[in-house]
Amino acid sequence: MASLSPSGSDPFIDPIEEVVEDEALEDSVLVVGRDASLTLATDSLIVLVADENLTRRKTLNCCGLIPSSSKTTQAIPFFNVLWAELSDFELTLTYARPTSENVVRVASIHYLVEKAERRKTIAWISKLLDRAYGESQRRKRIKVLVNPFGGKGSAQKWYLRDIEPIFAAARCEVDVERTAYRGHAVEIAAKLDPDAYDVIASCSGDGLPHEVFNGLGKKKDARRALSQVAVVQLPCGTGNAMSWNLNGTDSTSVAALCIVKGIRTPLDLVSITQGDKRTLSFLSQAVGVVAEVDLGTENIRWMGSARFTYGFLVRLLGKTVYPADIAVKVDIPTKASIREHYRKELSNRSDFNSRRDPSIVGDSTLPGLRYGSVQDPLPADWSLVSHDKLGNFYSGNMAFMAPNANFFPAALPNDGYTDLVTVDGDISRSAAIKSLMAVENDTFFDMVHVNYRKISGYRIIPKGQRSGYISIDGERVPFEPFQAEVHRGLGTVLSRSGHLYEAKGVAINTEG
Numbered sequence: 001m002a003s004l005s006p007s008g009s010d011p012f013i014d015p016i017e018e019v020v021e022d023e024a025l026e027d028s029v030l031v032v033g034r035d036a037s038l039t040l041a042t043d044s045l046i047v048l049v050a051d052e053n054l055t056r057r058k059t060l061n062c063c064g065l066i067p068s069s070s071k072t073t074q075a076i077p078f079f080n081v082l083w084a085e086l087s088d089f090e091l092t093l094t095y096a097r098p099t100s101e102n103v104v105r106v107a108s109i110h111y112l113v114e115k116a117e118r119r120k121t122i123a124w125i126s127k128l129l130d131r132a133y134g135e136s137q138r139r140k141r142i143k144v145l146v147n148p149f150g151g152k153g154s155a156q157k158w159y160l161r162d163i164e165p166i167f168a169a170a171r172c173e174v175d176v177e178r179t180a181y182r183g184h185a186v187e188i189a190a191k192l193d194p195d196a197y198d199v200i201a202s203c204s205g206d207g208l209p210h211e212v213f214n215g216l217g218k219k220k221d222a223r224r225a226l227s228q229v230a231v232v233q234l235p236c237g238t239g240n241a242m243s244w245n246l247n248g249t250d251s252t253s254v255a256a257l258c259i260v261k262g263i264r265t266p267l268d269l270v271s272i273t274q275g276d277k278r279t280l281s282f283l284s285q286a287v288g289v290v291a292e293v294d295l296g297t298e299n300i301r302w303m304g305s306a307r308f309t310y311g312f313l314v315r316l317l318g319k320t321v322y323p324a325d326i327a328v329k330v331d332i333p334t335k336a337s338i339r340e341h342y343r344k345e346l347s348n349r350s351d352f353n354s355r356r357d358p359s360i361v362g363d364s365t366l367p368g369l370r371y372g373s374v375q376d377p378l379p380a381d382w383s384l385v386s387h388d389k390l391g392n393f394y395s396g397n398m399a400f401m402a403p404n405a406n407f408f409p410a411a412l413p414n415d416g417y418t419d420l421v422t423v424d425g426d427i428s429r430s431a432a433i434k435s436l437m438a439v440e441n442d443t444f445f446d447m448v449h450v451n452y453r454k455i456s457g458y459r460i461i462p463k464g465q466r467s468g469y470i471s472i473d474g475e476r477v478p479f480e481p482f483q484a485e486v487h488r489g490l491g492t493v494l495s496r497s498g499h500l501y502e503a504k505g506v507a508i509n510t511e512g
């Protein structure tokens with residue numbers, strides 16, 4: 001077919017549509033000065049400057065522009081745009097510029113704006129910020145907690161170097177406090193005014209976010225506080241599971257950018273009752289080999305992260321078993337149905353409130369326990385099953401438990417379930433070693449001896465051992481029976497997608 005001119009000779013093109021399109025294009029381009037323009041493209045801001053404009057080019061080159069034959073162009077992803085504003089005569093754009101694979105630093109570009117162009121420039125800035133922030137809240141009010149011992153004592157330095165400049169450039173309001181002792185973050189969060197902050201960000205490992213959730217959970221208006229204030233991590237620990245799951249990184253500067261652009265996302269929280277104590281868990285609970293390796297290998301800390309592999313191998317080769325009686329409220333029992341459940345969430349775009357259990361909404365203390373506590377009789381439809389050969393009991397609310405450790409690929413932030421993995425301790429040594437390697441290769445879920453279910457509650461009673469290890473979010477708790485129950489969307493975090501973790505999910509085409 002011969003090409004038709006866009007001047008209206010094509011009878012299939014509505015001339016009004018053409019005008020609207022032209023106007024939209026015109027609105028997205030801001031001409032700055034004689035030879036430069038800023039264009040709002042699909043995913044990025046395109047900065048284009050004529051090459052002969054030497055003075056300006058000099059300024060821009062220092063911001064990473066790539067010279068081409070006659071023009072200098074640069075694409076700045078909207079995700080990296082931190083702020084834009086017009087002062088008397090100057091337009092300033094601030095953005096996070098990658099300086100290496102894992103580091104971003106604040107950079108800015110400036111243009112003089114003629115008086116006659118002010119109105120148009122203000123409208124263009126508004127469009128740019130809409131694209132740059134999408135549904136993410138701008139100018140977040142952030143309470144920052146710094147664990148001075150985090151990152152082997154470097155957390156404070158990393159905060160000042162990598163994080164604070166990004167928050168400042170994004171016009172966030174920041175209030176920094178150093179934690180002074182164990183449990184201090186619980187106290188800070190318990191006293192925090194939930195109307196004064198949008199985010200509590202911990203420069204730490206996963207221990208401080210655990211304390212923050214528990215502090216908010218102690219408030220008289222716990223439900224409101226947990227739904228209003230997002231709990232996030234600025235990764236300064238060793239595992240940094242929270243940041244890997246929600247930001248896909250353990251880079252402090254990239255995580256800071258992710259917090260600036262993060263979307264408020266409800267997070268399931270798990271109530272743990274043990275004795276007469278109730279705590280909240282946001283990440284995991286482990287009994288058996290994972291708990292022992294995580295908590296029982298402190299004596300070989302000098303090995304660095306190799307201590308985990310070493311610890312696993314010693315126990316797997318010894319076919320260590322951790323007998324227990326277990327009762328589970330299973331909600332999705334098979335791998336095939338779990339895959340289907342995960343697939344549905346991929347296209348689920350429902351809003352914040354519909355991702356929370358309606359019965360927990362309110363401003364009172366923590367919701368009651370629908371399955372009772374560990375001290376109550378078992379719910380009528382639960383039955384206690386003896387697991388004499390249990391090797392690993394691992395319940396995960398997030399996918400990654402550490403870098404490259406995607407133990408729970410089907411985990412979702414707010415589906416109302418925790419994912420339970422159980423593996424017998426007497427499987428063959430080669431199967432045990434394969435399963436250790438499968439976690440890193442993202443094939444763990446598919447291994448036949450890996451029992452994977454989505455559940456909403458359980459009770460576990462260790463037996464036949466005088467002592468042992470139980471880990472709740474990586475913290476050691478007494479070696480005593482405990483019960484767990486999931487509250488859908490009780491907590492709030494910031495995530496990149498608003499509904500998924502940054503881990504490879506479960507393959508949806510494979511048979512379960």
Ligand SMILES: Nc1ncnc2c1ncn2[C@@H]1O[C@H](COP(=O)(O)OP(=O)(O)OP(=O)(O)O)[C@@H](O)[C@H]1O
Binds near residue numbers: 149181182183184240
């Ligand atoms: N000033 C302090 N002195 C002693 N302990 C502290 C201090 N500040 C925080 N803590 C405690 O340090 C513990 C570890 O905190 P962090 O969040 O860095 O977690 P982590 O997961 O143990 O770190 P890692 O990932 O390095 O193992 C928490 O239990 C916290 O209460």
